[in-house]
Amino acid sequence: MMRALKNTLASLCAGYVVLAAHGQEAAAVREKLANSILAEGAEQQKLVAELGDTGSKLVRDVLIAWTRDSVLLYDTNGTKIPVLLEDQTDADGKARAISIADGKFLLDDKKQELRFSPTDLNSVDTDAVLRTVIQQTLDTLALADPDPDARENAVLKLGNSQKIKNIPILQARLAKETDLTVRRDIHEAIAMLQLADADPKIQIAAAQQLAALKSIGSLDMVKSLAESKTAPPEVVQAAKRAVETIGIHIGAVNFFGTIFRGLSLGSILLVVALGLAITFGLMGIINMAHGEMIAIGAYTTYVVQNLFGSGFAFSVNLPFSLFGHPLGFGLHLPGMNAAGWFYESYFLFALPLSFVMAALAGLVLERSVIRFLYRRPLESLLATWGVSLVMQQLFRMVFGANNVQVSSPRWLLGHFTVNDISLGYNRVFVIGFAVLIVIGTWLLLTKTPLGLLIRAVMQNRDMASCMGVRTTRVNMMTFAFGSGLAGLAGAFLSQIGNVGPSLGQSYIVDSFMTVVVGGVGSIVGTVYSAVGIGTSDQVLQQVTGSPVTGKIVVLVCIILFLQWKPGGLFSIRSRSLD
Amino acid sequence: MRRKSSNVEIWVVLAVALFVIIVLPCLNAFTADTSGLHVSNFTITIYGKYLCYAMLAISVDLLWGYTGLLSLGQALFFALGGYMMGMYLMRMIGDLGQYHQPIPDFLVFLGWSTLPTFWKPFASFPFAMLMAVLLPGTLAGIFGYLAFRSRIRGVYFSILTQALTYAACLLFFRNSLLLGGNNGFTDFKFVLGHDIREPGTQRDLFIASGIALLLVYLFCKWLTTTKLGKVQRAIRDSENRVMFSGYSTANFKLFIFVLASIIASLAGVLYVPQVGIINPSEMSTDKSLEAVVWVAVGGRGTLVGPIIGAFAVNAMKSWATRAYPDLWLIFLGTMFILVTVFMPKGIVGLPAQLRGVYKKFTVKKIKAEPAVADAGDAIEPAKSK
Secondary structure (H helix, E strand, O other): OHHHHHHHHHHHHHHHHHHHHOOOOOHHHHHHHHHHHHOOHHHHHHHHHHHHHHOOHHHHHHHHHHHOOOOEEEEEOOEEEEEEEOOOOOOOOOEEEEEOOOOOEOEOOOOOEOEEOHHHOEEOOOOHHHHHHHHHHHHHHHHOOOOHHHHHHHHHHHHOOOOHHHHHHHHHHHHHOOOHHHHHHHHHHHHHHHOOOOOHHHHHHHHHHHHHHOOOOOHHHHHHHHOOOOOOHHHHHHHHHHHHHHHHHHHHHHHHHHHHHHHHHHHHHHHHHHHHHHHHHHOOOOOOOHHHHHHHHHHHHHHHHHHHOOEEEEEEEEEEEEOOEEEEEEEEEEOOOOOHHHHHOHHHHHHHHHHHHHHHHHHHHHHHOHHHHOOOHHHHHHHHHHHHHHHHHHHHHHHOOOOEOOOOOHHHOOEEEEOOEEEEHHHHHHHHHHHHHHHHHHHHHHHOHHHHHHHHHHHOHHHHHHOOOOHHHHHHHHHHHHHHHHHHHHHHHHHHOOEOOOOOHHHHHHHHHHHHHHOOOOHHHHHHHHHHHHHHHHHHHHHHOOHHHHHHHHHHHHHHHHHHOOOOOOOOOOOOOO | OHHHHHHHHHHHHHHHHHHHHHHHHHHHHHOOOOOOOOOOHHHHHHHHHHHHHHHHHHHHHHHHHHHOOOOOOHHHHHHHHHHHHHHHHHHHHOOOOOOOOOOOHHHHHOOOOOOOHHHHHHHOHHHHHHHHHHHHHHHHHHHHHHHHHOOOOHHHHHHHHHHHHHHHHHHHOOHHHOOOHHHOEEOOOEEOOEEOOOHHHHHHHHHHHHHHHHHHHHHHHHHHHOHHHHHHHHHHHOHHHHHHOOOOHHHHHHHHHHHHHHHHHHHHHHHHHHHOEEOHHHHOHHHHHHHHHHHHHHOOOOOHHHHHHHHHHHHHHHHHHHHOOOOHHHHHHHHHHHHHHHOOOHHHHHHHHHHHHHHHHHOOOOOOOOOOOOOOHHHHHHHHO
């Protein structure tokens, strides 16, 4: 109830703004509107119905106000002026009046603005017939909205209205409509309304039409017709056929939707696991801090976003003091307070930066800890776990223990629909981006001198060293590159999930699994296994009906899969032991 | 030399055990609260917890230090044992719960009016204990069989056990498993007919943990001297050579894996009545890794190392979480990095390592061996404990 009231107020409010702003533009429309309000009986109904052709938002707002008895009449010396009262009232509960005919405030003889309370003036009467006409005019107006999405909504509303008398309105619009999607919707809506027609032939035609359109929205209606006891048998037959066709279509939509979500999840896994495939697969380092590299990428995106906005600041106080001065550190970066497209483009800057930041962190990690552990892979697992603990705590101290808000740029929001399958822009972007990253990594490893050195060192570090390759440098570069990829993945995850201190933890097990299943040391294997695990995860979630069960089944399947192929999908064959 | 130091170690351990099992409980029970010698109930509970952690650490060490299998699933077996004990304790609550129903509160909450079938036998303590041995043992058996048969070793074994733990953790978080969901079990009332909150009961549990730890220690000590123990260490050092010598390494590893899972499970059984709660967060991979930290800090490849490590790290944790709650994880992480990189033999190996460094600096002229400490000498410093 309260919400309805609020909406009413909001729409009225919007009405006044329009009244005030576009006063001159729509003088003709205003004239018509005022005339129709002042007219009587059949004449009035005709005038109101004609208003439907104007397509004006002003007309819509005034008509809505009219049905709510908010259009008032101001009577001076026998001349009646239809007015609306302003939303803003003064201390006495009185408001200025706006004349509908010219959109100006009513003035008295001394050019003073007149003020009224709603009870001072009489409202314009409406009767049942007029209300119906007004409603139809409103529907026609909605159908004439310049925005195709708004038109679609209006069509949908009429289609679900179950009132046969709406058919002519829709047909009138169909004659004028140029947008293909909206035309299709109108056909669908008309067919849905015709289902309730008295003539069985029309009903059958409507059911066939809906089946041909594969209309998901009409399924309930067609179903109730198919189960109807009173309808003629041939109508029921046609409805049943329509239900069947639509059911098949829904199945297909769900299937492809699941595949699409699986692909996008697989792409995320792929981007996350690719960095790991390089540090773990190629270098043999178990980097448990890989998840924190992801978090670095995500937090970099967050900081960049804030720099484009109002700035970024933090301060941390340590529980120690030095000569009486409390120790702590902090940073304040002023923001650029950008707006519009420039602010929206922050993500494009965040992407390379998150790569660089994570790569730098990887470089430091490699130099300070990992270089001692190249011959002790098990120990690298333990030491990097220590690093991951430290980093998580640092995130908590700098960014707080709660998730931070990263808003997606507008061009990553929304979705488009292909054959009823909705494809989110961010998911499509993730898939495209994953493809780019894989190609980039592949090119780097196979076509560049650095790639050649990396592969040489990974195959046999000692031999490469003997041949004059500076292995420590190559190690550094490789590890930084792997970490950088993790940072990129983090920039992405910030767009589709929460960013918090333990962001990386939720992906670390999955990404290790991906690399192991794909075959350690094989980039191609990682691609296959990421897409495979992502898709089967989504499919199993659908089948078992719960995300957790699906995940458990996937993990068990992976363990069993390794029985069959212990080396993963693409294991590198070698005669060497250990 | 080696045999002698080994004997010394056993005597020291026995003396410490005597102190822990007899003297501490006596000081708790028979001295006045105000006396300087008094050991508080709080201390008894805390140390009881550490004793269980030490058992868990020994099970990790048996796998990692002696066989070269870094299992990240020990917390899972620990928690499984805890859950079996927890189920028994939940049955012992009877109708004293919040809802005064004859079934555990969370089942009432989930809309059950009668006990699910698999809950019924847990009213019996022997059955619960049997399950605490069988369930982790079977799980370890199946998983180990699959893993070792396909020769999964090294880091792959670690990653797989981590995944197993992760999957189990997700599973136990579900309410539909009927094991309390993410709240787990708590609010226990009685164990074996005694009120669980009585200081006397806690003291008995402490003594039981001490005895269990001593027995596990002695058993493992004996095990490492047998031929099996030798094969075990040989597998750690070079599995392929052992295999080429005609040993079926998979069977040896499977045996150790199952044994370690049962030891971890028993630790869990003793742990739950002392801390009074068990929930799925106990079986997260982080807990497994924490247990690995204890072993690494204490010194792997020895049996006193894990015990020292479990006590040292947890005592430090108790202190640091109170003194510097924000920095505790940074302490733990840094300590872990430093220990792994610079002290591969942990606290127990530190004196030998220092001696090696000392030698390197003083006796430079002799073509000295690399500063690798002799494992036999490494045990000696335990005397000072």
